[in-house]
Amino acid sequence: MEGPHSARFPSSPVGETSRRATVIRGAADERARRRATATGRCDVRVGTPPMPDAPAPDFHHAPVMLAEVLAALGSATEGWVVDATVGGAGHAVALLDAHPGLSLLGLDQDPSALAAAGERLARFGPRARTVRARFDALAEVVAAELDGAAVVGVLLDLGVSSPQLDRADRGFSYRLEAPLDMRMDPEGPMTAADVVNGYAEADLAHVLAIHGDERFAARIARAIVSARPLRTTTELAAVVRDAIPAATRRRGGHPATRTFQALRIEVNRELEVLPVALDAAVEVLRPGGRLAVLSYHSGEDRIVKRALRWHETGGCTCPPGLPCACGAVPALRLLRRGGLTPTPAEVTANPRAGSARLRVAERLPRPAPEEAP
Ligand SMILES: C[S@@+](CC[C@H](N)C(=O)[O-])C[C@H]1O[C@@H](n2cnc3c(N)ncnc32)[C@H](O)[C@@H]1O
Numbered sequence: 001m002e003g004p005h006s007a008r009f010p011s012s013p014v015g016e017t018s019r020r021a022t023v024i025r026g027a028a029d030e031r032a033r034r035r036a037t038a039t040g041r042c043d044v045r046v047g048t049p050p051m052p053d054a055p056a057p058d059f060h061h062a063p064v065m066l067a068e069v070l071a072a073l074g075s076a077t078e079g080w081v082v083d084a085t086v087g088g089a090g091h092a093v094a095l096l097d098a099h100p101g102l103s104l105l106g107l108d109q110d111p112s113a114l115a116a117a118g119e120r121l122a123r124f125g126p127r128a129r130t131v132r133a134r135f136d137a138l139a140e141v142v143a144a145e146l147d148g149a150a151v152v153g154v155l156l157d158l159g160v161s162s163p164q165l166d167r168a169d170r171g172f173s174y175r176l177e178a179p180l181d182m183r184m185d186p187e188g189p190m191t192a193a194d195v196v197n198g199y200a201e202a203d204l205a206h207v208l209a210i211h212g213d214e215r216f217a218a219r220i221a222r223a224i225v226s227a228r229p230l231r232t233t234t235e236l237a238a239v240v241r242d243a244i245p246a247a248t249r250r251r252g253g254h255p256a257t258r259t260f261q262a263l264r265i266e267v268n269r270e271l272e273v274l275p276v277a278l279d280a281a282v283e284v285l286r287p288g289g290r291l292a293v294l295s296y297h298s299g300e301d302r303i304v305k306r307a308l309r310w311h312e313t314g315g316c317t318c319p320p321g322l323p324c325a326c327g328a329v330p331a332l333r334l335l336r337r338g339g340l341t342p343t344p345a346e347v348t349a350n351p352r353a354g355s356a357r358l359r360v361a362e363r364l365p366r367p368a369p370e371e372a373p
Helices: 027-039 066-073 090-098 111-127 135-146 162-166 192-198 201-212 217-227 233-243 257-267 270-284 298-313 344-349
Strands: 079-083 102-108 128-132 151-157 290-295 332-334 357-363
Touching (some): 066 151, 066 357, 079 090, 079 135, 090 102, 102 135, 135 151, 201 217, 201 257, 270 290, 270 298, 290 298, 298 332
Parallel strands (some): 102 128, 151 290
């Protein structure tokens, strides 16, 4: 299934480590490489990162909306589920425990998450596999790993895991002193320091406004540029705090929250690779299979909602209310219009679930070749 989202990937049966070569290369990489060349912002590297040898350190992540995800993906009791963001395998383990007929292919770009997932999934033997890959390589990973087996579910639980946020050395948190890193894939080509110290002021302001909904983006970008070079998370957090009007500083959460979110999204190109993964998920699902996506901020959710709606109509361009004459082929049925949100009890127990939104859709049958437009 070589295509526009071409990628190479490592494959490891769970419980083992693999030294097979990794090349993560996709359409999004190519766009980023071109952009990087044009702006001189960053150098996109296509490499062969080693798989981790050490067992996973403590990796605690509470799976969000677990009951709702299980209900969404539990409609099929046999076949493969692709967990494209396997993380600490919280959802994955619960799915395999609940449905002995299901098997699971877990993807993650973070080797420490993958090591933790591998350890937790080892007891399922051949029912579970893990692959280090970015999820825009989903179609190719599935083609190579599952060899035409039925994919009955795809889960995307977007964003970062708790250990990524809580481990100081990853540089995701404004509270913990660390180098400005924020890469989910530690072999990734660009760090937060590259963005903070290398982007033009206008580009930086754009990133903060678009990925962080930061209304003081221009002020913060100006302050960052005059404080360069910034090396650590806490240095950056102090610059952001001082750039924000005092009255605003006293309201709401930490003033650096939105800046850190925006930088993380930029560094990991989160919104760029998401549409590729969503299209691939629709493509690999067998009819009746379910796609479940958990998003955590408005930018992500907007992309998910648009992609699901597009596949619901097949991109139909006919006037609303008239029968479709443009030949569009709907691929999805949405299980409900809006997204589901976590219960208040879950948010009390796990505040990080607070912004979660779950959208679920079901794959429609593909038209027989003679029916195809
Ligand atoms: C919210 S956590 C998933 C937690 C998991 N559902 C669980 O129950 O433990 C998101 C995970 O997705 C991974 N991730 C984020 N974006 C990714 C991408 N583009 N490709 C592959 N993995 C990604 C992160 O490294 C992280 O481990």
